[in-house]
Amino acid sequence: MATDQLSVTFAALADPTRRAILARLAQGEATVTELAEPFSLSLPAVSKHLKVLQYAGLVTQGRRAQWRPCRIEPAPLQEVAAWMEEYRQVWDESWDRLDTYLKEMQVKEEHRRSAP
Amino acid sequence: MATDQLSVTFAALADPTRRAILARLAQGEATVTELAEPFSLSLPAVSKHLKVLQYAGLVTQGRRAQWRPCRIEPAPLQEVAAWMEEYRQVWDESWDRLDTYLKEMQVKEEHRRSAP
Numbered sequence: 001m002a003t004d005q006l007s008v009t010f011a012a013l014a015d016p017t018r019r020a021i022l023a024r025l026a027q028g029e030a031t032v033t034e035l036a037e038p039f040s041l042s043l044p045a046v047s048k049h050l051k052v053l054q055y056a057g058l059v060t061q062g063r064r065a066q067w068r069p070c071r072i073e074p075a076p077l078q079e080v081a082a083w084m085e086e087y088r089q090v091w092d093e094s095w096d097r098l099d100t101y102l103k104e105m106q107v108k109e110e111h112r113r114s115a116p
Numbered sequence: 117m118a119t120d121q122l123s124v125t126f127a128a129l130a131d132p133t134r135r136a137i138l139a140r141l142a143q144g145e146a147t148v149t150e151l152a153e154p155f156s157l158s159l160p161a162v163s164k165h166l167k168v169l170q171y172a173g174l175v176t177q178g179r180r181a182q183w184r185p186c187r188i189e190p191a192p193l194q195e196v197a198a199w200m201e202e203y204r205q206v207w208d209e210s211w212d213r214l215d216t217y218l219k220e221m222q223v224k225e226e227h228r229r230s231a232p
Contacts, residue, residue: 010130014123019199026203077203083135084200087142087193 005057006083009076012056017041018049022058022072029062029069121173122199125192128172133157134165138174138188145178145185 012018021035036046050070053059057076062068128134137151152162166186169175173192178185 004132006135007130007132010126014126014130016120016123019122023202074203077200080196081200081204084193084197086139087190088197 005076006079008056009058009080012052012058012076013080015049015052018053021046021049021053025059025070025072029071031067031069035070121192122195125172125174125196128168128174128192129196131165131168134169137162137165137169141175141186141188145187147183147185151186 013022017039020039024030024035024038032043032046032050035050036043039046041049050059050061054061057073059070060073061070129138133155136155140146140151140154148159148162148166151166152159155162157165166175166177170177173189176187176189178187
């Protein structure tokens with residue numbers, strides 16, 4: 001199993017419940033109990049998912065005695081965004097090449113039509 | 117194991133060799149042999165990684181008899197980008213809120229200073 005940060009992040013995101021937990025935390029802090037409610041999950045089940053998210057650094061949990069809210073951490077998601085950005089450039093380049101090609105075809109077509 | 121498209125895509129991306137294969141294919145089509153070379157991997161090992169990428173729809177392989185090039189497919193990555201975009205908005209909103217707060221503080225400070 002890969003242990004580099006990006007692989008750990010992707011593995012943590014490869015579960016719909018964990019992504020739903022992140023979506024909830026994106027709205028604001030929540031306790032484990034609050035997170036469990038909408039998913040009809042047991043507290044141990046939510047804790048297990050939270051451990052995976054915490055290991056990836058996607059979620060941190062406060063240390064105050066009674067109130068230990070979970071919080072989303074943007075850093076690993078920003079790393080994913082940076083990784084995605086390289087592919088966005090590849091797509092943009094392929095669109096640019098297509099655009100250049102189509103413009104060249106248009107110029108050739110205009111030359112052909114204006115030829116005697 | 118989750119089987120929704122986004123989970124399958126994230127699971128496929130959770131490996132540095134598979135991401136390196138995608139990065140190579142982002143430069144252009146390549147055969148399995150060409151993909152194996154830079155990674156010092158056996159052909160079966162590369163084929164195994166390719167199967168995971170193909171299952172996620174990230175890679176397709178041509179069907180021409182001798183020359184069966186692998187090609188990157190942008191659709192699953194675009195789905196990841198769309199998912200990321202929701203979180204980008206959350207960050208932007210939190211930055212906007214901070215910005216609004218700082219501007220309000222500035223206005224209050226100016227009022228305080230201009231008060232007699």
